[in-house]
Amino acid sequence: xSPEQLVRPEILRLAAYHVADARGMVKLDAMENPxxxxxxxxxxxxxxxxxxxxxxxxxxxxxxxxxxxRRVFAIPDGLALMLGNGSxxxxxxxxxALARPGAVLLxxxxxxxxxxxxxxxxxxxxxxxxxxxDFALDEAALLEAIAANQPALxxxxxxxxxxxxxFDAAVMDRVIRAAPGLVVVDEAYHAFADGLSFLEAVxxxxxxxxxxxxxxxxxxxxxxxxxxxRPEWIDEFDKLRLPYNVNVLTQRAATYVLxxxxxxxxxxxxxxxxxxxxxxxxxxLPGVRVYDSRANFLLVRLPAASEVFEGLKRRGVLVKNLxxxxxxxxxxxxxxxxxxxxxxxxxxxxxAELELHA
Numbered sequence: 001x002s003p004e005q006l007v008r009p010e011i012l013r014l015a016a017y018h019v020a021d022a023r024g025m026v027k028l029d030a031m032e033n034p035x036x037x038x039x040x041x042x043x044x045x046x047x048x049x050x051x052x053x054x055x056x057x058x059x060x061x062x063x064x065x066x067x068x069x070r071r072v073f074a075i076p077d078g079l080a081l082m083l084g085n086g087s088x089x090x091x092x093x094x095x096x097a098l099a100r101p102g103a104v105l106l107x108x109x110x111x112x113x114x115x116x117x118x119x120x121x122x123x124x125x126x127x128x129x130x131x132x133x134d135f136a137l138d139e140a141a142l143l144e145a146i147a148a149n150q151p152a153l154x155x156x157x158x159x160x161x162x163x164x165x166x167f168d169a170a171v172m173d174r175v176i177r178a179a180p181g182l183v184v185v186d187e188a189y190h191a192f193a194d195g196l197s198f199l200e201a202v203x204x205x206x207x208x209x210x211x212x213x214x215x216x217x218x219x220x221x222x223x224x225x226x227x228x229x230r231p232e233w234i235d236e237f238d239k240l241r242l243p244y245n246v247n248v249l250t251q252r253a254a255t256y257v258l259x260x261x262x263x264x265x266x267x268x269x270x271x272x273x274x275x276x277x278x279x280x281x282x283x284x285l286p287g288v289r290v291y292d293s294r295a296n297f298l299l300v301r302l303p304a305a306s307e308v309f310e311g312l313k314r315r316g317v318l319v320k321n322l323x324x325x326x327x328x329x330x331x332x333x334x335x336x337x338x339x340x341x342x343x344x345x346x347x348x349x350x351x352a353e354l355e356l357h358a
Contacts, residue, residue, distance in 0.1 A: 088225075103151075
């Protein structure tokens with residue numbers, strides 16, 4: 001038997017998720033925090049991890065880590081918490097739980113590509129509702145799509161990836177109220193969003209969940225996400241969580257770092273400040289439009305984006321080329337906010353490329 005005879009047709013049609021080779025590059029393509037832990041913290045963490053019994057399975061409930069997350073992020077009493085191997089696993093668990101025959105997963109476009117991919121993985125029907133040309137929620141189109149498709153699951157990224165903007169909270173409120181199923185507000189970039197959050201709102205809706213990750217805050221290599229919701233929902237989703245999904249090193253390292261959250265918050269503050277400097281500098285370049293961002297990246301539109309992207313790679317700077325991924329993103333690149341030195345290299349390389357394509 002061949003793969004074509006056994007693998008589901010919708011999987012055969014997919015391409016594997018591509019991660020660019022960033023070796024030797026100024027890496028500004030994946031929305032990572034560019035700052036490492038201070039030397040003393042790194043040393044203390046190394047000593048702690050050396051004592052971790054890696055010959056034993058981790059705590060399946062990650063009790064210490066869950067308690068730390070509740071404390072430092074002020075997760076309201078009465079709400080339950082589930083951990084995942086990054087947000088991707090949590091998205092997949094939600095889709096698997098709700099993938100009844102004919103069930104619909106709905107999101108807006110352009111947004112996080114994994115919503116669509118995981119819908120296809122799990123056999124849900126995906127419905128994407130285009131944003132307006134300025135990347136706002138098209139409320140009328142969204143409510144019409146909800147009424148027509150009766151989605152079991154809706155994802156709204158807040159702020160949105162790859163556009164960087166935060167949607168109108170009043171419109172999101174009306175979407176949550178109109179939804180017949182669950183709505184997940186994905187707050188992957190909450191650390192850079194000036195306090196914008198629906199976390200407290202989970203207490204006031206029967207159908208709302210909030211999902212976050214520690215990846216953007218500075219722990220991308222640990223792969224840790226968490227989902228907050230009413231206990232009756234989390235209890236059901238927890239049945240699909242594989243045993244020991246958060247490994248023992250991640251549990252210990254994340255618990256330690258959360259005890260020093262002020263360090264990561266200070267780094268996030270530096271990123272937000274540098275975001276403003278970088279946006280101003282990019283916007284001063286000829287032909288470049290920079291969109292407002294509440295995340296740790298900037299969306300820019302510029303002439304010959306694909307050619308400029310290749311030229312930046314040749315100059316040792318890696319960003320994300322979005323041209324061709326969605327009609328609203330024609331001639332767009334997504335640029336992670338790096339250190340001042342990283343950003344200076346980006347600006348110099350981009351200025352040189354724009355001169356070539358003038």
